[in-house]
Amino acid sequence: MPLSGGTLSNETSSGSSHGTQSYGSEGHMELQARMDLKRKRRMESNRESAKRSRQRKQQLFDDLTSQVDQLRAKNQQLVTALNVTVQNYAAAEAQNSVLRTQMIELERRLCALREIIYYMNANHLTNAATITTNPSTIISGTANYDAFGPSAWSSGMQIVQQPMDQLLY
Secondary structure, eight states: OOEETTEEEEEOOSSSSOOEEEOTHHHHHHHHHHHHHHHHHHHHHHHHHHHHHHHHHHHHHHHHHHHHHHHHHHHHHHHHHHHHHHHHHHHHHHHHHHHHHHHHHHHHHHHHHHHHHHHHHHTHHHHHHHHHHOTHHHHTTTTTOOTTSHHHHHOHHHHHHSOTHHHHO
């Protein structure tokens, strides 16, 4: 049905000489009804599209919210693990400090003992009688301290507090 001049025309091949028939206002109303129907369908389609779009946005929002919750939980686990690691590191560092102090003191004592042995060997002939008759001169300085006993290892500061003079005299 071709449109001409805003009116709807219907071509028929009835044996009459008219050939075309114009609907006038009825054709205009039919055209308006079709346009209204198309507009309603388009509006309904737009509503459905908007509804699907809102649903996709809501689903995306829900997914992102869930992901944020998971990441926060993971972050909390990592912070807790980091705190434990830092505490373990601090404890190991403190223990290493005590062990270094003990090692330094033991090295000093070993050096002092080596000096005693050196002097004992050097003066062995001249002091042999004195050492054999009075061994308490060497032992008296170390009698109250056991360098390898359990109390020596219970605290690094016990070794540091022991004066070196007791080993030398």
